[in-house]
Amino acid sequence: MPENAWELVAAGMADLRALQGAATLLTWDQETYLPKAGAEARGEQLSALQGLYHEKLTAPALGDAILAAEKALRAEGQPDEAGPERAGGMGGTPPADPPSSRHAALRALRFDRDRAVKVPARLVRELAREQSAALVAWREAREQDRFDRFAPHLERLLALRREQVQAIGVPAGGELYDVLLDGYEEGMRVARLEPLFQQLQGWLVPLVERLAARPPPPDPFAGRRFDPEQQWQLTLEVLAAMGFDLDAGRQDRSIHPFTLGLDPRDVRLTTHLHEEAPLSALFSTLHEGGHGLYEQGLPVAHRRTFLCAAASLGLHESQSRLWENLVGRSRPFWRWLLPRLQQRFPALAGVDPDAFHRAVNRVERTLIRTESDEVTYNLHVALRFELELGMLRGTLQVKDLPAAWDDGMQRLLGVRPHRAAEGVLQDIHWAWGELGYFPTYTVGNLYAASLFAAARTALPGLDGDLAAGRLLPLRDWLREHVHRHGRALPAEELVRRATGRGLQDGDFRAYLEAKYGALAP
Template sequence: MDIREFYDYCKEIASYTSAAALVEWDMRTKMPPKAAPDRSMVAGKLGRTAFEMSTSPRMAAFVEYFNRPAVDRQLSEVDRRNVELETKQYRKISAIPPDKYEKFTVACSKGEYAWQEAKAKSDFAMFRPYLEEIVAYQKEFIEYCGYEKNRYDVLLDDYEPSVTTEDLRVIIDGLKSELVPFIRQLQEEGKRPDTSFLKGTFDKATQEQLSLDILKAMTYDFGAGRIDETAHPFTTGIGFGDVRVTTHYYEDNVASALFSTMHEGGHALYEQGISEEYRWMPIHKGASMGIHESQSRTWENLVGRSEAFWKYYYPRFQSRFAQFEGVPVEDFYRAINVAEPSLIRTEADEVTYNLHVMLRFEIEEALINGKVEVADLPDLWNAKMKEYLGVEVPDDAHGVLQDVHWSGGLFGYFPSYMLGNLYAAQFFATARQEIPDLDGQIAAGHLDMLREWQRSKIHQYGALYDPKDLVVRVTGKPLDYHYFMSEVKEKYSRIYGIVPSESK
């Protein structure tokens, strides 16, 4: 058996996933409404075909053969990693009886529908039986797959391979103990920036120009991608040479599209930067959800909400929107950096965001390990929101029902969002050391310096390394939340005019 055969087979699978990605992109950007029901079927069919190929007897034969020690020793690093990724997926999927998995899929699609209804009526009880069924499947699947220390490790592994529940708990406990009092101090002692001048009406065509302009400044390659509008922005890698960004324009909010474009642009630079040598291989993707998110958060927050960036970009921005003519850049910078507790994760700022994730992690971990029941969720949610963010949750729609994830069976996914923020800060601290005068470069509009650094250190490797290894390779140290904490403390203390209390 030649490794070429394995790669050819992977390429066949990737043809179907590539087509599925295009169908999904189209569904969310271009498709006329009447096509929706039939198109979902087409997307499902393509996905199933790829799934079946990943667990086929042919894949089983590859997995068996290339994992033989004598064969493995003859593989290159890249070949070995590709085999490893496919092996892992093969074993995980084939541990689950196909009929159970099929039923789970049905439960999830019913669950998503029920969740939509329940959220619209803000009634968790309507969703509860569906969620109970989904959680029961998740628990059952974990038993099939097996685990060493914590059941939740199996779920985490799907999105953040090599990161364990124990790792996360250490990070979360530490970060929480610093973040909760800091946020309280900001609220109690700080001066909230004036944001009144952000209100207004912003022509959509001009916002579109702005998004194009910012992506160009980020060195996004329009020869290998495009930007379109959608309801909920996303980025999709349809295949080599085609990584598409989407955004959403609000005519009453100029900041929304701006930052969502930079966020998605950050994801896109990652995918565009993966080595061409890995084209069609299993490693032609991000190292993990968290690492992916770190790249988007870097561009959205560490660049997009920085003083340096606006020193460069503000005059260009002002020239497009007359209402900012009399607004000094300092005021604008402060206005786009308001930090304050809120109810909805997706609308949370840089500082409070992680607390939304921590709460979800704690609930998921307890649920999967049987320490709490689905029925307990609303109370648990509301109590934690009060404890961590000091906010009262008025109803389920603004609380436990706000996210789609659980209804689709996505457990273990939320921590990646937080890890993204933490990886981003640690990577950025390293970039600051390695790129001479990074802030000055950004202020001069030379965003390519950062992009080149990311490409050489992170992007090009795709999924060659697990995130834990990658962080050490890039920064010389394991993941440490203090990079994030000090970045945030330093920045927001200045913006809010406070002297931060000493860390505990």
């Protein structure tokens, strides 16, 4: 390939990646240390950065350079992969070998650019400003338990997202929501997800009814307080065991735990601490640590290109849910961790390990998604998916959202919120304007079950390793099969290569039924 064409593309990607990192840092600060009075200025800063990013991404000169680089690749005999179907994702035929790093970076860049060039710069800036304003309004609405304080902002974000979707264009035979999905899970469509969620509900609802009817195990934490500093130190100990490099990342505290990767060598996690619930911080750290390991495992040699990014948000969620649930709620893991928990909190010294394990895996109908167990969790996501579809299809108005939420919780989980803060206002995603994001949590759960099953086959000593606190063999297996590939291939193709299976619920169902069958008292 003529180096001048690639050099132009590479320089453009390097600038775009740097701008992404700067915007990500401002977002992290916005959620951790930003003074309340600085919110308006932060919105202006993010708006300017995102506008500049959009301007550079859509510049005609970059488009010309991409075309020239793609033409040179074809001349060299490289396959011209135009999308996930050609690359073996979403039902396509797998290629013999992964694409070259240059081709993979070009494919990722073109995907992002083709969407961006259709969106006016004015709309990009408006979205950034409204996201910052909505975030402030959401926090105040939660504190006051007043959905009406947030509703106008959600109306505005919904209108802006509709405008964005219409600018990008609905795929043939698809619908508005498909365009939002595509931004998080490339190639995913409502026509595929709706039947999958219906299938999940078909066996999850009766499973929840059966498990929730069992006598609840004793709660070893009830009525006790647990020193937040000791909780904090335990989370850092677990992060270190997982192999998260604290020289290339950090953990802080926030209301809603999250992970942001500025670069594989600068990854920011947050967790939250509750004096009466020490496992909340622990599971948040395991979850965000899984995200963080993925970010740190991305191909650092390509850190200045679009190859150095997760294949999809669903695959990202698979990493967090794998560590949080398939590792963090497993019996072998607690053989190692329980003594350390008891050492920090002597009040737990007499807790029976089997009883503790049952308590950690208690299944109950709860109102809060982030605190729900792994059996009920996807029903929380199913509700949000249903509501988002209704809003995009125009069958659900924002003003009717609280009632629809409460009715849906009653129908799917048999519980009903009494306050907006524990219902429709509990998640931050809509304040960020992240419509289309929620389904990636369920996609991630399904991928996680398949990946863990494959890892168990490949690592016959895995249970023994977990029981001894040796977590690096699992991290290294995930790094080899998932992390290091970045965006070289679509997410489903990476999972298929690692497990022999694409997106399906069979592994997840088998995991839950085997685990909770064995946990019967």
